[in-house]
Amino acid sequence: MSLGSSSSFKLSAQLGGHSGDVRAVAASSSTPIKLLSASRDGSARVWTQGSGGRFDGEPAVLTAHTGFVNSAAWLRTGSGLVALTGGQDGIINGHSSDPVSGEINNAPDYMLLGHLSNVCALNVWQAEKDEESYLVSGGWDLTARVWRDFKQAAILEGATQAVWAVQPIGPSHVLTASADKIIRLYALPGIAEDIDDPDKAPSIEPCATFVGHDDAVRALVSLDSNRFASAGNDGNINVYDLPAPLPGGKPLSKPISPVATLSGHTSFIYSLSKLPSAEILSSGEDRSVRVWQGTEAAQTITVPAISVWAVTALPNGDLACGSSDHVVRVFSRSSERQADAEAQQAYDSTIAGQALNKTQVGDVEKDSLPGSEALTTPGKKEGDVKMIKAGALVEAHQWTQGQWVKIGEVVGGVGSGTKKLHEGKEYDYVFDVDIADDAPPLKLPYNLTDNPFIAAQKFLERNELPMSYLDQVVKFIESNTEGKTLGQGASEYVDPYTGASRYQSNASGNAGASGPGGYTAGSNVDPFTRSETVSKPKTSILPQRAYLDFKNLNTSAVKSKITQLSDGLKDQGVTPELQTIAKLLDSLASSGSGSGPLDLGALEVLLQRWPSDSLLPVLDTYRAAVLRPITTPRETAAQIVLDAARWSEPWPSDAAQAKARDTNSMLALRAIANLWANATKEERDRLAGRVETVSMSSSLSTNTFPKLSKNARVAYATVALNYSVYLTSNLGSVAWAGALLDLLIDILSTESGEPEVAFRALVALGNLVSAPL
Secondary structure, eight states: OOOSSSSOOEEEEEEOOOSSOEEEEEEOSSSSOEEEEEETTSOEEEEEOOTTSSOOSOOEEEOOOSSOEEEEEEEEETTEEEEEEEETTSEEEEEEBOTTTOOBOSSOSEEEEOOSSOEEEEEEEOOSSGGGOEEEEEETTSOEEEEETTEEEEEEOOOSSOEEEEEEETTTEEEEEETTSOEEEEEOOOOOSOOOSGGGSOEEOOSEEEOOOSSOEEEEEEOSSSEEEEEETTSEEEEEEOOSSOOOSSOOSSOBOOSEEEEOOSSOEEEEEEOTTSOEEEEETTSEEEEEETTEEEEEEEOSSSOEEEEEEOTTSOEEEEETTSOEEEEESOTTTSOOHHHHHHHHHHHHTOEEEHHHHOOOOGGGOOOGGGGGSOOSSTTOEEEEEETTEEEEEEEETTEEEEEEEEEOOSOOOOOEEETTEEESEEEEEOOOTTSOOEEEEEOTTSOHHHHHHHHHHHTTOOGGGHHHHHHHHHHHHTTOOSSOOOOOOOOTTTSSOOOOSSTTOSSSOOOGGGOOOSOOOOGGGOOOOOOSOOSOOOSOOOOOOOOOOOHHHHHHHHHHHHHHHGGGTOOOOHHHHHHHHHHHHHOSOOSSOBOOHHHHHHHHHSOGGGOHHHHHHHHHHTTSOBSSOHHHHHHHHHHHTTTTSOOOSSHHHHHHHHHHHHHHHHHHHHHHHTOOHHHHHHHHHOGGGTTTHHHIIIIIGGGSOHHHHHHHHHHHHHHHHHHHTOOSOOTTHHHHHHHHHHHHHHOOSOHHHHHHHHHHHHHHHHSOO
16 A cells, blocks of 8 residues: 655654643645644644745744633635634634734734633635635534634534534535534535624534444544544544435434544544545544554654644645644655754654553553564554563554654553543543442542632532532542642743742733733633533523632742741831731642631731832732631722722822832732622622722723733723622612723723723623613
8 A cells, every 4th residue: 555655754843832732733725834723821823834844933922812722723814814713711713914924913803702611623614715715613512603704604503512523514514523422414504694693693403413433522524525534532533424415404314324444543532634645644642643544544653742632734745733742743744844863863762762651551561571572573553552571661662654663661650641521521530429328429520720619619519519518529629639730830930029039929820910020910710711511502691690700829939928028128117927927828728718717917917018019929818818708808808909009099100110000900909809709698798889899990991991901901800790790690779880881881992902801891791781780
């Protein structure tokens, strides 16, 4: 069997820069070729092919999403390319290209709203006439959606779990693949008039279904006008014939089975693509990209990462993949585009030196393994793995392109990083929780990015269990996750005021506030985007009833910073109760609710006495602490942080003072948002009675708001949103509803381009409209 090319794929480039798993890659059909990568670090990147055909330049970085970015696609329009990204925030962003330079705009030109949860799949039907092209998206809200001219044109329903993949089939049909193991075919409506109201987009049921997978279906690719392939968690690639003619009205009565199955992967398959040579590409949890010709694997490319989340074919016959080690890699059959011999050797050495967990290769009985003599026997097929004894080590070798290639050394232990599925969605853990001897265990899904308190609370609410179990469930999560966290790394930020410490609030967050000197404070995590079970989708996201908050605190860094600042302020006679504050920080670090409410008196003394440019760690601690029960009345705490930030005073003209004011204002606003988030009904009623904290627009509406940094404005809009959430759950008139309306109008008329500020303000405005006043 001859390959479509006489040579095999070899490394061309390794594109670094992401700080999280690369979940999607997409290649443009333009010249030069552009690669779009989407990552769990909250960003997408655009890599442009250089004059030598390699991707050796700096990428454009797109940071419009809140939360993970999980899907990517390109759309060609009459005015140029549009980079499309879908995220955990349920939003699809479209970034246009400059018509002259071809550079991609950092700020999105289009924001497509409709999905109620994570958008995990994007694909485009590119018609000869650009105006007839369309976009398809799939999400965790159990739907796929069709978009024409950046407006929602159809909602594809029928899936009972998350829609993981979408594939256009010409101008009139779309395939979707779901975690419910079923592939569905839909007949689209014709190109109609522009749909200005998303609620008017028609809902469509499938006209045919395809079966044959034993687990969630994660990937689709069109092979030609008559066939397509699918793959998923069962490790198989199925090939199907499309019905002829394609159904358009009455659905087919019988599901369709595959005509061929391609086997070779040893774990989940996450992605499929097709080369110009018609060969199929696949990638998955077994550290590999595989090239298929017919039903046989022609080449296995090993990647030094556990998960190869995505693979895409390039128009020039190269391929690119994104993986869990945060890297995008390009492989080529063209010697002109392949890396030099030194880079190839270094890559091969990296592969050979990988430590493979037993969970990746199966149980190993070292005493029964053969020695290196076993490598004289050829493999049975491309991709076969053989383990041998090499002294005290166990080596894994893979049969690739007619020879055995070392792919790593097998080590013990557990925890390969494989994602678990629960109700069609991915989680780092899915625990079995036994609540009674005579009852089946309950499922507790948990991601390392989740707050254990929130996960525990949702688990108890979902299973109608008493909240008195909250601490017990939190401790269960913490003990079973063994303290693992995502995204931890060394801080690169220096305190903007003293330069003497590397303290940054929320050192592990990448979405916090950023100001001069690289300061970040708190996590800008949006509760809208949390991975949670979504019921049958509705046509509206309003009213929004969940309070937003700002979690996460680097307690050890805060403690060090407060001690350092205290030493510097001793001459001024300001000596804090360091022992009391240390105990408070220890309590916050423990994640347990403790025996009673927190006493914040020591912090409140510092907020009153310390100078403004030293309040950063104090306000940040106060912000995190008010997520717990506290002894200070919440309405009083709101006023305390506003006074500490000098909220009612004119904006300072001195640059250093203005920087301190912005940082303190942001933290004060985040603290007020948090005061709402974890309060009792009585406490919220008292907060609602304090008109001062919502009528703050009087000092911000025209003068101060534009001077605030992006993250301070996001915090400001979050406070307004939380006030609107209160309105949605309280019958009767609220005296300050009119003031809140004026505030939201001020925000929307003043905001200069940060979509997250506008989005939260618009949701708050929608809450006002739908509130039972």
